Amino acid sequence: GAVVSQHPSRVICKSGTSVKIECRSLDFQATTMFWYRQFPKQSLMLMATSNEGSKATYEQGVEKDKFLINHASLTLSTLTVTSAHPEDSSFYICSASPTIRGPTDTQYFGPGTRLTVL
Amino acid sequence: QKEVEQNSGPLSVPEGAIASLNCTYSDRGSQSFFWYRQYSGKSPELIMSIYSNGDKEDGRFTAQLNKASQYVSLLIRDSQPSDSATYLCAVNRQGAQKLVFGQGTRLTINP
Numbered sequence: 412g413a414v415v416s417q418h419p420s421r422v423i424c425k426s427g428t429s430v431k432i433e434c435r436s437l438d439f440q441a442t443t444m445f446w447y448r449q450f451p452k453q454s455l456m457l458m459a460t461s462n463e464g465s466k467a468t469y470e471q472g473v474e475k476d477k478f479l480i481n482h483a484s485l486t487l488s489t490l491t492v493t494s495a496h497p498e499d500s501s502f503y504i505c506s507a508s509p510t511i512r513g514p515t516d517t518q519y520f521g522p523g524t525r526l527t528v529l
Numbered sequence: 530q531k532e533v534e535q536n537s538g539p540l541s542v543p544e545g546a547i548a549s550l551n552c553t554y555s556d557r558g559s560q561s562f563f564w565y566r567q568y569s570g571k572s573p574e575l576i577m578s579i580y581s582n583g584d585k586e587d588g589r590f591t592a593q594l595n596k597a598s599q600y601v602s603l604l605i606r607d608s609q610p611s612d613s614a615t616y617l618c619a620v621n622r623q624g625a626q627k628l629v630f631g632q633g634t635r636l637t638i639n640p
Contacts, residue, residue, distance in 0.1 A: 413575075443626050454632045455573070455617070462626075504572045508626070516621065517563065518628055523572040 412438050415507050417521035424495055425529055432490045432524045434505030440485035441507035445518060446478070449502045461488045485510065495528045502526075530555055533620050535631035544640050548605040552618030552631055555599070561621040562594055562601045563628065566614045573617055577603065608638045 414437040424430050434444055446458045459480050461467045467480035479491040488507075492499055502525050506518040533554050542548040550564075561580055565573035579585045579592040579601065591604040601620075605612055615635045619628040 445627065455630050457627060460626055502570075502572075516561065516626075517575065517578055518619075519575065520565075520572045 413509070413519040414438050415505065415519050415521040417505055417524050419524060420522060421525045423527045423529065426496055427494055429491055429493045430495055430526060432503055434488045434490070434507070434521050436486045436507040439507075440510045442485060442510045443508045444482055444488040445506045446480060446490050447504045447506065449504060455504070492526065495526070497528045500526055500528045532556060532629045533618055533631040535618050535634045537632055538635040539637055540634055541637045541639055542608050544608060544610060544638055546608055548608045548612065548636055548638070550603040550616050550634050550636065551600060552602065553600045554620045556620070556622055557599065558622045559620045562592070563619040563621070564592060564603045565617040565619060567617060567633065568614045610638045610640050612636065613638045
């Protein structure tokens, strides 16, 4: 149980184009999903917290107009990197927390999407 | 002071020995504690979660929590080369949605 998928797993695009990454919770409902970015040999960096049906909460320094997040259902969140540039090349990972509330909320991670912007 | 601190390593342990990974946190309001394993080039995978003081065992893994001293540790018994990875400690404050991660400890098990 608690499987999270991401699509695509790898994408290469030209500078200036937009890229959409999908994150799905396959066997549970997730009111809250999270988007992280990880550069080589660095730790996870939280970009934003996404709640179903409401606007995402972005971390300080993350441009909300560049990284568009939509969480339209309890099993799907999308991250769109708009007008991508080479410095946006990174490993993007989503995670999802089951809808059950309480201090035992756990984040289950998707397999990640490796984005390369040429 | 970082909210969650881990020794970045690398920590080298011979195969078959016990690997001990430590994590300290600064927020006394923290309620939930997690250990994730991340292989190179892959996403994190949940290993253990712990919420109460004491030990929690799951197979070869034991998580230990001491809220008074604000530390949480992970012991890996009978270490295998496949345990070589970066181990991330994560902490959640009650009512908070997001986890705070440590920098991770890189563990290498030597055959």
